[in-house]
Amino acid sequence: MTEIISRRDFMKLSAAASAAALAVGSCLPPQVAQAARQSGLLNSSGDGFIHSMCEMCVWRCGLVAKVKDGRVVKLEGNPEHPHSHGKLCPRGQSGLMNTYDPDRVLTPLIRVGKRGEGKFRKASWDEALDLVAGKMQAIKDQFGPEAMVFSSTHNLSQPLFENLLYAYGSPNYGTQRSLCFNAMIVANLMTYGMEEPERSYENVQYILLTGRNLMEAISTSETRDLSHAIDNGVKVVYLDPRFTKTAAKASEWLPIRPGTDLAFHLALLAILINEKLYDVAFVSEHTVGFEQLAKEVSRYTPEWAAQITGISAETITRIAHEFAAAGKHALAHNGWRTSNFVNSFATQRAITALNTIVGNWGTILFPSAGEESGALGAPSQPPYPRISALRLDGVPWKFPFVPLKLGTFQELRDGICNADPYQAHGWFISRQNPILSLPDRSKTLEAFSKMDFIVTVDIIMNDTAWFSDVVLPEASYLERYDPLLPVGDKAFLRQPAVEPQGESRSALWIYKQLGERLGLGDYFQYTDEEDYLRQQLAPVGASLEEAKVKGYVEMPKEGPEGPGEVDWNTASGKVELYSETLARAGFAGCATWEEPPQPASDQFYLLTGKVAQATQFGTQNNQLLHKYSDEQRLWMNTQAAASLGLADGDWVEITSQAGKAHSQLLVTQAIRPDCVYLTPGYGHLSKGLTTAYGIGTCDSVLHVTYTDPISGSQALSQTFVSVKKA
Ligand SMILES: Nc1nc2c(c(=O)[nH]1)N[C@H]1C(S)=C(S)[C@@H](COP(=O)(O)OP(=O)(O)OC[C@H]3O[C@@H](n4cnc5c(=O)[nH]c(N)nc54)[C@H](O)[C@@H]3O)O[C@H]1N2
Ligand SMILES: Nc1nc2c(c(=O)[nH]1)N[C@H]1C(S)=C(S)[C@@H](COP(=O)(O)OP(=O)(O)OC[C@H]3O[C@@H](n4cnc5c(=O)[nH]c(N)nc54)[C@H](O)[C@@H]3O)O[C@H]1N2
Numbered sequence: 001m002t003e004i005i006s007r008r009d010f011m012k013l014s015a016a017a018s019a020a021a022l023a024v025g026s027c028l029p030p031q032v033a034q035a036a037r038q039s040g041l042l043n044s045s046g047d048g049f050i051h052s053m054c055e056m057c058v059w060r061c062g063l064v065a066k067v068k069d070g071r072v073v074k075l076e077g078n079p080e081h082p083h084s085h086g087k088l089c090p091r092g093q094s095g096l097m098n099t100y101d102p103d104r105v106l107t108p109l110i111r112v113g114k115r116g117e118g119k120f121r122k123a124s125w126d127e128a129l130d131l132v133a134g135k136m137q138a139i140k141d142q143f144g145p146e147a148m149v150f151s152s153t154h155n156l157s158q159p160l161f162e163n164l165l166y167a168y169g170s171p172n173y174g175t176q177r178s179l180c181f182n183a184m185i186v187a188n189l190m191t192y193g194m195e196e197p198e199r200s201y202e203n204v205q206y207i208l209l210t211g212r213n214l215m216e217a218i219s220t221s222e223t224r225d226l227s228h229a230i231d232n233g234v235k236v237v238y239l240d241p242r243f244t245k246t247a248a249k250a251s252e253w254l255p256i257r258p259g260t261d262l263a264f265h266l267a268l269l270a271i272l273i274n275e276k277l278y279d280v281a282f283v284s285e286h287t288v289g290f291e292q293l294a295k296e297v298s299r300y301t302p303e304w305a306a307q308i309t310g311i312s313a314e315t316i317t318r319i320a321h322e323f324a325a326a327g328k329h330a331l332a333h334n335g336w337r338t339s340n341f342v343n344s345f346a347t348q349r350a351i352t353a354l355n356t357i358v359g360n361w362g363t364i365l366f367p368s369a370g371e372e373s374g375a376l377g378a379p380s381q382p383p384y385p386r387i388s389a390l391r392l393d394g395v396p397w398k399f400p401f402v403p404l405k406l407g408t409f410q411e412l413r414d415g416i417c418n419a420d421p422y423q424a425h426g427w428f429i430s431r432q433n434p435i436l437s438l439p440d441r442s443k444t445l446e447a448f449s450k451m452d453f454i455v456t457v458d459i460i461m462n463d464t465a466w467f468s469d470v471v472l473p474e475a476s477y478l479e480r481y482d483p484l485l486p487v488g489d490k491a492f493l494r495q496p497a498v499e500p501q502g503e504s505r506s507a508l509w510i511y512k513q514l515g516e517r518l519g520l521g522d523y524f525q526y527t528d529e530e531d532y533l534r535q536q537l538a539p540v541g542a543s544l545e546e547a548k549v550k551g552y553v554e555m556p557k558e559g560p561e562g563p564g565e566v567d568w569n570t571a572s573g574k575v576e577l578y579s580e581t582l583a584r585a586g587f588a589g590c591a592t593w594e595e596p597p598q599p600a601s602d603q604f605y606l607l608t609g610k611v612a613q614a615t616q617f618g619t620q621n622n623q624l625l626h627k628y629s630d631e632q633r634l635w636m637n638t639q640a641a642a643s644l645g646l647a648d649g650d651w652v653e654i655t656s657q658a659g660k661a662h663s664q665l666l667v668t669q670a671i672r673p674d675c676v677y678l679t680p681g682y683g684h685l686s687k688g689l690t691t692a693y694g695i696g697t698c699d700s701v702l703h704v705t706y707t708d709p710i711s712g713s714q715a716l717s718q719t720f721v722s723v724k725k726a
């Protein structure tokens with residue numbers, strides 16, 4: 001079967017693939033309808049409701065899928081899920097078209113043309129898996145396991161992906177976290193000894209949001225909590241160079257100069273400390289390093305911060321007093337994707353210090369129950385082989401504070417390009433679209449060109465799949481099982497609502513097949529997906545049948561921790577406002593001003609930021625969401641446009657140190673005059689995305705790679721561009 005696939009044939013292929021049933025392996029997909037009927041979820045004509053989890057973003061809200069005649073016809077929120085509370089966001093409601101996207105890849109594909117040309121032939125699973133395992137083994141034998149790079153963005157089958165990579169023996173694991181929230185995570189680890197505290201809005205009276213655009217960059221539960229707080233009259237101060245939907249809902253919008261949030265927070269710390277407006281008892285009982293912090297910040301006056309941030313000294317002083325008056329009921333939100341500048345780690349340290357000195361632990365902040373799967377079981381497996389090879393991204397020798405497992409993805413990519421400290425030869429990618437999500441797309445394509453072999457697991461022909469040698473089709477989230485996800489005192493189930501289309505298979509199945517072919521079967525000791533879930537459920541004493549009916553099982557409860565009981569997992573066992581560990585490594589021990597670079601007078605800061613109708617670089621081909629998406633335009637301030645002689649709707653050329661792009665202009669007051677903004681997720685390269693291809697421009701073409709030396713985060717607002725009429 002050597003069919004060459006052109007763009008036109010692509011849809012035909014997807015349909016044709018579902019006809020060819022290939023018998024492979026030991027764990028065939030479950031007969032969904034039959035199983036659901038036996039559990040009483042579907043009636044005799046195959047209609048009913050199945051509880052499962054959304055996967056349109058990483059928040060994974062609980063959902064209820066309405067099934068009719070073997071098709072999902074409607075998705076609703078599961079009222080018992082702590083994220084969705086019975087409601088899904090627009091992306092979640094559009095999840096049907098994730099499954100019924102006409103561009104779904106429904107059979108394994110093997111490249112036959114040049115990379116990026118989009119010519120593939122269909123293959124059986126046996127052929128594709130043998131090929132992938134064979135290439136991986138050959139790379140390992142010739143160059144060592146470190147020559148194979150693995151990358152994946154947070155997903156439920158990731159523990160099995162990690163089994164594959166660590167059992168294979170590679171240190172090179174790239175995740176989205178350095179593009180996302182490493183700055184926050186590493187600052188929290190250095191301050192509190194935990195990745196991310198839980199935030200409760202129940203007792204909040206004052207909220208300071210630093211670029212956390214919760215009304216568009218949605219996390220359903222927290223977006224709802226913020227909305228309720230606003231309804232209840234809680235004051236919300238929002239810092240963002242753009243007037244976003246959150247700015248529109250906030251009590252006060254402060255269009256701060258990009259990269260200067262650190263100065264703003266240092267000035268707040270100075271006022272609270274100099275005027276003794278902090279929680280003395282909490283500070284003396286639970287923290288170390290207050291004296292060093294007080295000494296450091298005393299020089300950061302509101303007047304000093306005003307000329308840096310563009311926010312007046314009066315406003316800064318007023319906000320400091322309001323924040324202090326709310327005391328332990330005040331929240332300085334540390335944001336998620338605050339990796340805006342190379343000083344983001346320092347900014348995050350200042351934010352953690354502000355929360356600490358008002359003593360909001362136990363009122364607003366709590367230790368995270370997280371996604372700890374401790375109470376769940378897992379198949380037994382041998383220990384991983386010892387990995388002695390260096391990572392390609394310089395963690396830990398160049399980046400001593402980046403946790404080994406998180407790594408820094410953009411540096412890993414540069415390590416590939418520069419063969420530093422050695423040449424990588426293969427790349428295994430799952431549920432990730434690095435061609436668009438990494439900064440500087442031409443560098444990412446260069447890294448791809450260095451590879452002897454690239455394999456991608458996806459559900460559609462995303463840009464990364466388009467540039468791969470083998471594409472392995474995962475069943476969509478409405479068609480498959482995944483490992484259980486603990487949320488609070490429950491473990492939630494993803495189960496198939498409908499049969500997987502074509503030859504698509506769960507990742508649990510795909511990784512096991514590859515593991516077995518690589519002689520690593522001991523790391524995949526489950527017969528099929530249901531067996532894996534039963535092994536997870538065994539210690540909890542709950543049955544899979546119960547999970548299928550309710551969509552979750554109860555987990556053993558842990559009591560709530562008050563501030564006195566929090567287990568600060570830091571070197572001192574307390575909250576570290578000053579860190580000896582950081583100081584010993586030659587970094588500032590506490591939050592200290594670090595001057596960010598600035599654009600030249602004829603340049604702009606290039607901002608990026610989420611919109612409610614899309615998730616990252618993976619949903620633009622969803623036909624429902626596409627219908628409701630805005631046209632992508634380059635936002636430019638009215639005054640700036642006038643001074644360049646540009647008008648609304650003009651086509652412009654945008655140039656950075658990394659590349660060039662073209663866009664139509666949106667002239668607006670909703671952005672600072674020194675900034676421009678592009679919505680990410682446009683400018684797809686894959687012609688296999690028949691809905692999204694050819695629309696808009698890719699902001700990653702422009703992004704220059706800059707890495708925060710402490711947290712390893714990519715500085716996504718630190719790209720400066722010039723704009724002229726095209
Ligand atoms: N609808 C939707 N929701 C999502 C996602 C999605 O793709 N779509 N993605 C999810 C993920 S993975 C994440 S990480 C979160 C991200 O959640 P957020 O971090 O809230 O989202 P972003 O839009 O990346 O960035 C927020 C804002 O930061 C502003 N900004 C840029 N530079 C600066 C600066 O220097 N200072 C300040 N104060 N602001 C600045 C931008 O203008 C932008 O409006 O959203 C999650 N939720
Ligand atoms: N310019 C710019 N760059 C950014 C950001 C930005 O705002 N602007 N945001 C940054 C942030 S916060 C993050 S988190 C990263 C995210 O960027 P990535 O980590 O690359 O993640 P996504 O873009 O969400 O890519 C998800 C991929 O998974 C595929 N997919 C969807 N469902 C499934 C499934 O069920 N199974 C499998 N196997 N695949 C599936 C999609 O088709 C898509 O190809 O990007 C970062 N980069």
Ligand code: SF4
Pocket residue numbers: 054055056057058059060061083087088089090091092093218219220
């Ligand atoms: S926030 Fe929206 S897209 Fe994300 S999991 Fe929830 S419903 Fe799905």
Ligand SMILES: [Mo]
Pocket residue numbers: 176179180181337
């Ligand atoms: Mo993210």
